[in-house]
Amino acid sequence: MIEVVGATKRYGDRVAVDDLTFTVKPGIVTGFLGPNGAGKSTTMRMIMGLDAPTGGDVRVNGKHYAEHTAPLREVGALLEARAVHTGRSAYNHLRAMALTHGIPRSRVDEVIDLVGLGDVARKRVGGFSLGMGQRLGVAVALLGDPATLVLDEPVNGLDPEGVRWIRHLLRSLAAEGRTVFVSSHLMSEMALTADHLIIIGKGRLIANTPMAEFTEQASGKVVRVRTEDSARLRELLAGPEVSVTAVERGVLEVHGLSSTAIGLVARDNAIALDELTPVVASLEEAFMDLTKDAVEFGVHDDTERKAS
Amino acid sequence: MSAALLTDDAPTARKSTLPSDVRVTLPRVVRSEWLKFWSLRSSYFSIAGMVVAMIGLSVLVSTVTSSHWTRMKPAQQARFDPTAVSLRGYFLAQLVVGVLGVLVVTGEYGTGMIRSSVSAAPRRLPVLIGKAAVFAVITVLVTTVAAVVAFLVGQQILSSQHIETTLGAAGVTRAVLGTGFYLTVVGLLGTGIGFIVRSTAGSIATLFGLLLVLPVLGEALPPDWADKINPYLPSNAGQQLLEAHPAPAPMLGPWAGFAVFCGYAVVALVVGAVLLKRRDA
Structure with missing residues (x-):
């Protein structure tokens, strides 16, 4: 369960997240959708206690992230930029993370198997492809067998096989009763995975709706x-x-x-x-339609540019 | 590719159950930092660099000194300090230790690893304590052993001219062990600065600006100012401990000077801790 109440994040003059309120429920996959620069990553960083909100409140499983005695047990995260020292092997990275919580070595082996990194686990992360990096990120997220997962663009850089694997994984994690919160800037990806959609643009909430309802609205x-x-x-x-x-x-x-x-x-x-x-308008069109006013770095209309 | 990728069976994230006492504690974070230190190549290179600098320079300087001894002027012979000659390597070793102390922190900021570290230990302070403790223990052991070996090897070489000294002579043991302490605190100052500045280049520039450039600037001060300021500059204060015959007043005594030097490192680590807590990771 993730509760975001009136969360605001300002970096100097720029408002990245503006009075955002929503709840992410357990047992389903919740898609977090928005154009690039909409504030998705910032929101996820606030959930993970990496960035402090300028205003409002962000809680996960009932507490602020930093108040949990075993945060990796509560929340597993894959954040957008790779958060791994490039000089360390995947195995040692996972071991170092596990040691902070007293998570046994057997669990490290287990998550390495689970994400299919067995062959390269002893190699330095600096030589990993984007897809391998994402798999390592997923392994870290699953390390503490957490009740809540926060995944920022997990399919980025994965091959079609990997994309399919992530979809399966997310669905089964939700089916086990976990809270699964996944961001993407691609509606098509969410349409296949998410049960519920939270759409933001320019840091503000645009829609908070079950996937089925969104599909219905879009098509009729x-x-x-x-x-x-x-x-x-x-x-x-x-x-x-x-x-x-x-x-x-x-x-x-x-x-x-x-x-x-x-x-x-x-x-x-x-x-x-x-x-x-x-x-039948495509979901992608419906999404574009919904967020067209909120595209941070949108391409300006040609006529507008000629006029100026 | 593992079987999980190729089958249509939904993968399950859990096979075994985790022990019930899974939670973050300071000793566990320290153990994690210990593994982090030993799982990077740069740590081994730096330690090797420290040892080679300490012992190699001792051999070099002691050998050159012995071979020139009979041709040296009496004034030069009077200024000769066998302890200092065998510990000359500290000057190079401090560069290596300083860079390692910085890298322990900025290596994580540069790669994004710090986000993993603080999400695993979100109270954040254990991360700083763990890094500083692991670095200090490893460095003090390595540099002390290196200093003792450098001293003994140097004295062995100097004994060909019968100009060696022993650990029993006045101030010598203090100077030899002090070399390890001084180098360790150089590294800790680097660690503190790393948490404040966060970039590798900026931190290294700041550290060696303080240690190497400030004393040079201090020499340009008018004499009455110089006597009040120079004894308290970080390296001027800290290096008093490395001398078997420390410079007289207005310079600080060896332990007083070292205490002032530690003060700089403590201030850097405390400011680093406050910023680590306050800033977005």
Whole structure:
């Protein structure tokens, strides 16, 4: 369980996280989504007690991270930048982490096996590929058999096999009743893994919703209607929450009404429809749409630049 | 690739159960720091460097001195100090020890390892205590043994001209053992500065600025100021302990000077501890 209440983080003038409030529940995979620079890593660093919030409160399993007597037992973390001395072997890195808590050597061997680093565990981490580094990060996160996992972009640098493996792992960790909090800037990745979504942009909360609901909203938004009588139908559909645009002659795109509702209106008014299709917007599009105002380093509109 | 990657079975993160007393304690963090120290190549290189500097320079300087002895002027012979000749290697060794003391900390900031260290011991102070303790114990042993060997080897070489001294002579044992203490505190000063500055280059520049550059600047002071300031500059104060015949007043006595030198290291470590606690990792 992770509780973030009104958390704010300022670095000088820059506000990285702005009054953020959400809870991450155990037993499911919660995706933490946002464009680059949205404040995901900063939020995760606050959860791990690495950065102190400027305001608000961040607790994990009921306490501030630093108040836990066995933090590795409570929270396992994979943070974005590799947090490993490049001159040390993976095995010795894990041993050093384990020693701080009195975690036995057998557990170190176990997590090395689990992430598939057996062959290279005695080699220096400096020679690791990004994917191997990520696997070592996952091994560190699992070392204390923690109740909560915080993983910042775990699929970064993994090959397709590794990506599939991470997905499996996250799902099974959640199924064991753990709290699993995973960040990504890719909606497509989250769509396959997460049960719940927390979306932020420019440090603010944009959405906090079950994955299923997000999918539903994203897919049912626009309905395409083709009819000879488009002008009349357009008038009939008009309403405060509804917007209708004519995309071409005889084709309307309707926002704010379900296909069922449109079908009923057409029937009641004896309008023959040639086509009635809910347009499935991709989750990626829905995500982009949601966060387009919050892209920190977004590409500026060409016309805007020409005008200036 | 392990089997877990290739099968469709969901991997499970837990096979064995962990012992019930899994938690962070200071002795455990110290043990972790001990393993961290011995699992880096740079530690072995630095220790080898210290030993070679101490003993190698003793052999070199003692040999050169013995072979020139009969041609030296009486004034030079009067200034001759067999203890100092055999311990001359401290000057080079302090560079190695200082860099190692700094690297124990800045190596972690440079690679990001410090985030792992403080997430495993989030109260953070044990990390600093562990690093300082492990470094101090290893360094004091290595440098003391190196100083004793350097002294004995040097005296053996000087004995060809019958100009050697012994550990029993006035101030000699203090100077030999003091070499180990001085070098260890140089390293601890580096460790403290490492926690304050966090970058390797900046920390090394700061450390050797304090140890090597300040005394040179001090010599440029007008005499009445120089007498008040120079005895208290870090290396001026600390190196009094290395002399069998320490410089007279206004320089501090050997132990008083060493205490002042330790004071600098303590201040650096305390400031480092406060910043480690306060700053984002």
